[in-house]
Amino acid sequence: MTKDAFDPRIESPTDTAWTITAKLVAGMAVYGLLGWLLSRWFGHTPIFIAGGVLFGLAAGMYLVLARLRHETNELQHRNVGAGAK
Amino acid sequence: MSSAADLISSAPLSCQLNSGCGFPAPGTDIFQFDVLWQYSIFGVQFGINKPMILMILCSAAIIIFFSIAFARPRLVPGKVQSMGEACYLFVRDQISRETIGKAGDKYIAFLFSLFFFVFLLNFMGIFPGAQFPVTSLFVYPVALAMMVWVTYMFIGMKHQGPVKFFTGMMFPPGVPKPVLVILAPIEFLSNIIVRPFTLAVRLMANMFAGHLLITVFIVAFLYLATPSIIGIIGAAASGIMTIIMTGFEFAIELLQAYIFTLLTASYIAGSLSSEH
Numbered sequence: 001m002t003k004d005a006f007d008p009r010i011e012s013p014t015d016t017a018w019t020i021t022a023k024l025v026a027g028m029a030v031y032g033l034l035g036w037l038l039s040r041w042f043g044h045t046p047i048f049i050a051g052g053v054l055f056g057l058a059a060g061m062y063l064v065l066a067r068l069r070h071e072t073n074e075l076q077h078r079n080v081g082a083g084a085k
Numbered sequence: 086m087s088s089a090a091d092l093i094s095s096a097p098l099s100c101q102l103n104s105g106c107g108f109p110a111p112g113t114d115i116f117q118f119d120v121l122w123q124y125s126i127f128g129v130q131f132g133i134n135k136p137m138i139l140m141i142l143c144s145a146a147i148i149i150f151f152s153i154a155f156a157r158p159r160l161v162p163g164k165v166q167s168m169g170e171a172c173y174l175f176v177r178d179q180i181s182r183e184t185i186g187k188a189g190d191k192y193i194a195f196l197f198s199l200f201f202f203v204f205l206l207n208f209m210g211i212f213p214g215a216q217f218p219v220t221s222l223f224v225y226p227v228a229l230a231m232m233v234w235v236t237y238m239f240i241g242m243k244h245q246g247p248v249k250f251f252t253g254m255m256f257p258p259g260v261p262k263p264v265l266v267i268l269a270p271i272e273f274l275s276n277i278i279v280r281p282f283t284l285a286v287r288l289m290a291n292m293f294a295g296h297l298l299i300t301v302f303i304v305a306f307l308y309l310a311t312p313s314i315i316g317i318i319g320a321a322a323s324g325i326m327t328i329i330m331t332g333f334e335f336a337i338e339l340l341q342a343y344i345f346t347l348l349t350a351s352y353i354a355g356s357l358s359s360e361h
Contacts (some may be wrong), residue, residue, distance in 0.1 A: 018283045019275065026274040056271070061269045063257060070259030 020064050027060025028053050108308055111300040116222060116293070136219045143205040147198075176200055176346070184350040185357065192353055195236065201345040203229065203288070207338035210296055211270070211331050218338070221292035230285035233349045241356030250356075284348060291341050295334045302327040318356070 035052020037046050100106040122134035154169025162170060175195045181189050203220065210218030220226055241250045252277045255269045302323050309319035 015283065019279055022275040022279040022282070023271060026278065027271040030270045030274055060271055062237055062264070063260070063271055066260045066268075067257055070257075073259070 019052035022065050023067075024057060024060040027055070027058075028071065031056025031059065086095065093101060102304070102307060111297060113302055115300055117295070125202060129228060136217060136222055136225075138221050139209050139215050139217065140206065140225070143202065143320055147201050147205060172201065173197060180343070180346050180350050184347065185354040188357065189350065189353060192236075192350070194241075196350055198344050198350060199229065200342055203345050204342035206341060207342055208335070210338065211334055212298075218292040218296050220288055221296050226285035226288040229288075229345070230281040233282040233284060233352065237349075237352040237356045240353055244353065244357050250267055280352060284345065288341055288345055291337055294310050295330075299330050299334060303359075 031052040032049060035050070035055075038052070039048035042048065056058040087193050087207055118134040119138060121138070122133045122152045124131055128348055151169055151172075152163075154165045158166060174194075175307075177190075177193055180200070181196055185192065206219040206225065208218075209215040210221070244250075245253070249335040251273070255273045257268060257272045260268060306320050306323035306327060309316050309323060311320075
């Protein structure tokens with residue numbers, strides 16, 4: 001069995017997809033919870049929950065983009081380094 | 086309060102095979118099992134059903150086989166011992182040494198047990214008599230994934246120190262410093278949750294789909310077995326597809342056990358190294 005076929009160090013597309021989903025959901029969960037706590041403190045207004053969930057979604061999306069940009073840069077540097085031998 | 090038996094007893098299929106209501110498509114009800122024996126410990130109700138009995142039988146089979154294989158090892162091995170050695174060497178060379186290297190030899194016991202346990206539980210899907218892949222019930226892959234999770238978290242904390250392990254997980258690269266504080270909890274939560282979740286879901290989904298597919302073809306074979314042209318052709322085609330699917334399912338079961346163990350070894354390797 002070749003190492004490339006199931007080398008877990010290379011992230012498969014399915015794993016990337018699950019990672020992205022997990023970051024978005026985790027963002028919404030963490031900041032939704034924070035928003036809920038804030039809304040409890042301010043007399044149970046729902047606006048903080050909604051704001052928290054939206055902020056968490058935005059933060060999760062930013063995190064996904066930052067990570068993918070970093071990985072693309074790393075792959076480019078690695079390819080450039082290998083090609084410029 | 087309804088006991089566990091009421092919650093998990095299998096409701097009969099709304100459409101049975103010969104009752105004239107068309108094709109009785111198998112659904113999630115083929116994954117529900119009656120409680121065969123109930124008992125309570127300190128007032129908490131427990132029950133035993135067929136998948137649990139299969140799990141106990143698989144564990145017993147593995148323990149008995151490898152006890153016999155490695156009981157009295159000789160330099161020139163007999164048949165059972167060489168089979169057991171081949172099994173062990175497969176896990177050691179293809180899985181552990183490839184991903185972790187020589188330093189991971191102390192984790193081979195865990196990987197070895199995991200591989201053969203998952204494979205045998207999967208294999209119950211096509212083994213005559215049992216014919217149910219125990220790992221298609223979500224609770225079994227979840228339990229195994231929890232064990233793997235505790236293992237690689239503990240190894241990572243012991244090896245890199247708890248502070249470095251967690252900070253390595255919390256701070257994503259390529260993010261400017263002030264935003265880091267906002268993103269740290271998200272990164273941390275997603276890293277903690279994603280790996281065990283995907284491990285469990287991958288195994289369960291593959292086994293669930295395979296079992297459902299084989300069941301559909303068997304029910305189609307029985308449904309179409311009427312003395313007519315379509316009946317004969319349809320039943321023959323369904324029968325052939327059942328046989329093909331069973332062979333394919335065997336390969337998938339072996340593959341999923343291999344992937345589960347390989348990913349466990351990879352996570353352990355990631356915990357042992359300092360980079361994330």
